[in-house]
Amino acid sequence: MSWNYRIMKRKVSDSEFEYGIHEVYYKENGEIEGYTQNSIVSTVHSPEGLKYELESMMKAFDLKIVDYTEKSTN
Incomplete structure (x- = not known):
């Protein structure tokens, strides 16, 4: 079996869709x-x-990695 990432579209109302990336x-x-x-x-x-x-x-790859032990601001 193989897999990849694909964009999938799901209908949420008569005129609206949502898009996401799925395996x-x-x-x-x-x-x-x-x-x-x-x-x-x-x-x-x-x-x-x-x-x-x-x-x-x-863009996150250009930033310093945040360690989970660092204090949360939320």
């Missing part, structure tokens, strides 16, 4: 066998919004 699993013949129920990132209302979220996450 999608494939059979040996390439057909989709299943996928994660929940997106691995926050869902948004457009593919462009999803791209923005991911680009924002990529």
Whole structure:
């Protein structure tokens, strides 16, 4: 079995959809066998919004890693 990340679209009302990134699993013949129920990132209302979220996450690689033992500000 193989898998990859895929953008998935879910209808939330007659005129609205939400988009998220899911792990999608494939059979040996390439057909989709299943996928994660929940997106691995926050869902948004457009593919462009999803791209923005991911680009924002990529910026984290340019910052110092925060240790869980550091005091929370929330």
